[in-house]
Amino acid sequence: METRKIQLTGGSTFTVSLPKQWAKEHGLESGARMYLYPHSDGSLLVRPSPTQNGKRESRVSVDHLDEDDISRTVRAFYAAGFDSFTLTAVGGFEVSQRNAVTMAASGLVGLEIVSESDDVITLQSLLNTNDVSIRQTVIQLQRITLAMHERAVTAVIEDDEELAARVCERDDEVDRLFGMVSRHYQRALSDLQEIDQLGIDRPTIADYYTIARQLERVADHAEKIATISSRLDDPPQSIMEEIGAVAREARATVKDASSVLLGGTDIEMAYRALDDRDNLGDDLDQLDRRLYDSEIPDRYLLGLLLDSVRRTSEYGGNIAETLIQGAARNRELSTR
Incomplete structure (x- = not known):
């Protein structure tokens, strides 16, 4: 310097x-x-030279890629912040490859196929950064994720396969929202104009991204819990009630920690969330040992449920630690 x-x-x-x-x-x-x-x-x-109005474009050949890799490529270019990108296939796109592009684009907010031919497909993001609120997007992500988790646990306790199916369907919505947050975060790393248009600073968008990432993982575990519901064979109601109780505590850890940034609560809430995570960990250890020593036929599946509950609580702890670090950073800046 x-x-x-x-x-x-x-x-x-x-x-x-x-x-x-x-x-x-x-x-x-x-x-x-x-x-x-x-x-x-x-x-x-x-x-020493003018910027190109923040426009980012690219072109990539996908002849050698299968459907899954083509989907990953579309998501990668979107998340990396490209305004438009073109996929090419020298021998022409197969029907399955073209369908993979269409399905991937439909799962990403604002991404559209703007032109296509036998061997070229061009996609463009129609999102206007000035119209995007990262805060509101993460708030929406939090609400959907916690609702998914609550309903997934209810589906397990009440053996409700229809409710479990609805939980799994919402995971795509979570992925769409997280993809949008990830996209703007990546763009903000290299484009100061992106930060100005979003109306936040880099440390804050990094905190939002961290929260969104943890919430997306909570949603993944909600989906996992929902899929287990159909595999259980009438476990003891007392155990299911205990699992429901610890699951509520895990969700509360996530909600309390994220509310520091999303709800404007005091940073002390983050410290309490960490204490709650640690206490819940002890309770989960005891319940896990009891399951291991029991003769319940489905104790392995119930153990998987407890693992997802534990992971949910840990993700809440990750959010709390991130926001405590942010509070320390802000204190340092305020003393300069």
């Missing part, structure tokens, strides 16, 4: 000199035009 003093030139203009080595590396000399991009976080980007 280098420092420069601001100079007053001509009585009305502030000037700052450029590092000589940097200027030489970029072929700059006296009279060269520089491009300045001021941003709301107080930074000033200086470039």
Whole structure:
């Protein structure tokens, strides 16, 4: 890092000199035009050439990829923040490959196929960053995820296969929302204009991304719990009630921790969430040992349920730790 003093030139203009080595590396000399991009976080980007209005485009051949890998490629380019990208297949797209592109695009917010031929498919994001609220997206993600988890546990306790199926269907919605958060987070890492348009700073969007990632994992475990419901063979009601109780505590850990950022509650809530996670861990250990020592036929499946409950609580703890670190960071900045 280098420092420069601001100079007053001509009585009305502030000037700052450029590092000589940097200027030489970029072929700059006296009279060269520089491009300045001021941003709301107080930074000033200086470039020897203009940006391309933040537009990111790419082209990739997918001839050698199967349907699953084509889907992964579409999701990767979307998450990486490309405005548009083109897939090519020299020998032409097979029907299954074309369907894979269509299905992948339909699972991502704002991504559309804008043109296609036998051997070329171009996709474009129609999202307007100015219309996106990362905060509201993560709040929606939290509500859906916790509802999925609660209903999945209810489906297990009440042996409700129809409810379990509805829980699994909502996982795609969670993936769509998380994909959008991930996309804007990735774009914000390399584009200051993205941050300005979103109206938040980089540390905050990183916190939102972390919460969204943990919530997406909670949703995955909700789906896992729901799929177990059809495999259980009338386990003891007393055990199921205990599992329902610890599951409620696990969800409360996630809700309390995420409310520090999403609900504006005091940071002390994050510390309490960590304590609750630790206490719940002890309760889960005891219940797990009792299951292991029991003669219940489905104790293995019940053990899987407890593992998903434990993971849910741990994800809440991850959120709490992230927000405690953020609070420490903010205190440091406030003392400068």
